Amino acid sequence: MSNEHLLILEDDQGQREIFLTASIYSIGRSSKCNIQIFSQFASRCHASLILIPANRHRSFYRIVDGDIEGNVRSQNGLFVNGNKVAVHNLRDRDRIVFGSQAHAIYYCLRKNHNINSQIAKALEEFPTATVEEYKMAIASPEESVTEKAPASD
Template identity: 35%
Template sequence: MNKIAELEIHHPDGRCETHELDLPLYTLGRGQHNSFRLIGDTAISLVHLSLKRIRTEYRDFYRIIDGKLDMRFLSQNGVYLNRCRIQYSADLRHNDEIRIGSNSWMIYRDDFERESREDDTMDLEDS
């Protein structure tokens, strides 16, 4: 499967890691069963947020959802997108900053499809 986006996660303990995103759904929180687990910050809920892949005719992207996918259980301390608290969900864009808990944050990047299409167009024009 092609990488649709990536998530750069800055953990409470200062570690930073980058994950490729290509699956239909990811969860993030303190709980053991999350796709990405953040420990060491009690302000982060067991399932703090979900990332759901959205497919359109023109592009694929991820939607961020506060808490679990069904939105019945919102995170206790909220999800902040570019310093504004989201209400339930928001569509992510390239270089969006996501903040949760006391000191955890992420950068979402999704320009990979755009770059590959531009490369394909350039190849066709050069022929």
């Protein structure tokens, strides 16, 4: 059984569903990014996503603060589940904050398990980030790097 990857992104232009199929994505305010964030609080190149094969049937995305080479970091940092991170292996339902007005949730959907109902449920659960949540994350940033691959189900 393989999986599909969905990023539900909310920024100044509203909410978007982005199916992740490429091996690498750049995310940021720049029009040159694969996934453009419409928010003055996001950096031009805020983060990068890299597809990591866990085994022949499963994969996940790794998110990196800044560009893919790690040469340029985002101005305000990258937060996953409230923690400031430089690198993080994404797990189903991880919440990513790019700034006070831009956030996303990553979903790892199982193929052959009624994808449409999984997407509908994901959209229902999608929370709206508040400025207060972002300020709380900034007030106590914990630098962390996650090295483990997600556990397989």
